[in-house]
Amino acid sequence: MxxxxxxxxxxxxxxxxxxxxxxxxxxxxxxxxxxxxxxxxxxxxxxxxxxxxxxxxxxxxxxxxxxxxxxxxxxxxxxxxxxxxxxxxxxxxxxxxxxxxxxxxxPARRFEQVLRISYGLARDGKVRPKSGIPRSVLELAVIFELGETYLKGIPVRLQRGIFGLLYRIAKRRGVEERLLHTYCR
Incomplete structure (x- = not known):
């Protein structure tokens, strides 16, 4: 970047x-x-x-x-x-x-990209107002994948399975590239 x-x-x-x-x-x-x-x-x-x-x-x-x-x-x-x-x-x-x-x-991983995308989506009104969660489940999947973040109480394998599938769909549809281009370049 x-x-x-x-x-x-x-x-x-x-x-x-x-x-x-x-x-x-x-x-x-x-x-x-x-x-x-x-x-x-x-x-x-x-x-x-x-x-x-x-x-x-x-x-x-x-x-x-x-x-x-x-x-x-x-x-x-x-x-x-x-x-x-x-x-x-x-x-x-x-x-x-x-x-x-x-x-x-x-190590650094992709933390900066996650913050830039998350804050950018909030700035552009593309998140739910009370929770800050992206309105698009595919954008959410990209954030979870890049952030390597897991939630309490849900087995990691289940989270990886669900978000992994959604991430692959997002990647195929160009969602990740669009987010990186819009907020990280």
Missing amino acids: PQSTLARTIENPLVQDRVTFLETADETGGAYEYVEVELAPGGGVGLHYHLAFTERFEAVIGTAHLELDGEHLELRPGQTASAPPGTLHRFFNPGGETIVFRVKID
Whole structure:
């Protein structure tokens, strides 16, 4: 991805979050990605896990709330926590002020593309307003495939089967290429 043409900071207008790419996969040779997240009050993500990378969180401003395998952590500026592969986790902001934290994704995989596509779809009004889930199941399948993200309570084999099939359909129909062209180039 040529970084000279892409914004370093992206916004999700639906939830008022901002992500700044501090170091991209291109810049680190795929070793890792490093982002700074400004998380609005009430913001966050649902419980999920990844099998191919670790997420390392570091609080910068305010208290970052994490749930890691059922344990609630409150990170204050300078404190860190990691979600290794297979760790059920989420981050959230129950407070009244925007918080800032950094996340290192190691190895990088395709995390930047997932964020750019997800935030772009939200910006373009192509997601459901309350959930932020793409209106198109094929676009959702591309995000799940690129993000290597799995949900709590559903067997991985079932998720891979369903989203894998939908992803193959999306790829054949050009959905992945359209999303990458629209939001990542």
